[in-house]
Amino acid sequence: MEDERIWAMEEKLWRGGDEVYEQLVDENVVMALPAEPFIFSRDEAKAAVEKTPRWDDVRFSEQRVTRPEEGLIVIGYRVEASRGDETYRCFASSTLMRRGHEDWTVVSHSQVVPPKAIVEDA
16 A cells, blocks of 8 residues: 555544444554553444544644555554644554455554643644
């Protein structure tokens, strides 16, 4: 999968709701997020997304893409997402696995919220 498509998929996940998770996130995903219960299954992540307003704007920076082996992509990046007066900044990583021709799924995702001093420098 080319880099442009990777980032479009990742943005779709940041902006989309539970229906996007159903389509793009593997049923066996492991997500480490900065909110209770901290380690999420796909169903737990979908339930949390259902209750959360969508992000209006999502911007990625410090983007990295690695392909450690055929059918596996690991990305890392800094994200700034906003809606109304709320802004969320974190560092994130995702691992994508190919299920079939042009069919990719997220098998791992994590977010790290940096210390306030780093956020203010952004």
